[in-house]
Amino acid sequence: MKKKYYLHxxxxxxxxxxxxxxxxxxxxxxxxSLLTQIMSWAFAQGATVISWSEDVDYYLLYEEERLxxxxxxxxxxLIQADITAAECVQHIKANDWDIFEKNLSQPKPFFDMxxxxxxxxxxxxxxxxxSSKLAGRQPERESPVLTEKSKNLSHNGEGQSSIISFI
Numbered sequence: 753m754k755k756k757y758y759l760h761x762x763x764x765x766x767x768x769x770x771x772x773x774x775x776x777x778x779x780x781x782x783x784x785s786l787l788t789q790i791m792s793w794a795f796a797q798g799a800t801v802i803s804w805s806e807d808v809d810y811y812l813l814y815e816e817e818r819l820x821x822x823x824x825x826x827x828x829x830l831i832q833a834d835i836t837a838a839e840c841v842q843h844i845k846a847n848d849w850d851i852f853e854k855n856l857s858q859p860k861p862f863f864d865m866x867x868x869x870x871x872x873x874x875x876x877x878x879x880x881x882x883s884s885k886l887a888g889r890q891p892e893r894e895s896p897v898l899t900e901k902s903k904n905l906s907h908n909g910e911g912q913s914s915i916i917s918f919i
Contacts, residue, residue, distance in 0.1 A: 754778050756804035759790075759840070761849060763798030766815045771853050772830050774804065777837045786837035793844045831856060 759773035760766065777787045794801040802808070816829050833856050835843075843849055 754783075757787075758800065758802050758804050758808045759794075759835070760800040761794075761797065766819065766830065768819050768830075770831070771856070772812065772832045773840070774832065774834045775801065775837065775840055776834065783837050786841050789841050790837060790844065 754776045755778075757775040757777060759775045760770065761773070762770055764770075766772070775790070777783050791801055793799070812830060820829060831853075833853075843852055
């Protein structure tokens with residue numbers, strides 16, 4: 753069984769661009785050894801590593817309210833990522849946190865939720881050549897947003913591909 757920990761690698765209050773990690777650590781001797789390495793690194797760097805509890809959930813809700821009050825759809829909330837103890841130690845040794853954080857994906861349920869909440873932001877695609885002919889212009893270049901792969905291919909929302917416009 754794995755235990756969940758809160759990891760914030762910055763020695764600073766939470767900001768909009770910071771990543772909150774859900775660190776998963778098993779009960780095995782190997783996993784506990786990795787946790788010891790992580791705790792040692794966190795102490796040296798001033799990072800925060802604490803056992804996840806209901807207090808952490810309330811803290812994150814409070815921080816999201818503080819950071820994102822009065823903002824619109826562009827703000828996704830705090831960036832959160834799941835990471836195992838082995839992956840965490842690997843990033844600590846390589847010191848490649850910035851590269852890892854730049855390649856984080858947005859979960860698919862976020863885009864399903866945006867499609868329901870902000871239907872005016874959704875553009876349905878016919879296909880690129882047909883839509884460009886109808887519009888009489890070149891197809892628009894959309895900003896690429898990484899999304900996680902669909903876990904259930906038989907339920908694809910409305911059955912049509914869609915693009916959420918953040919312009």
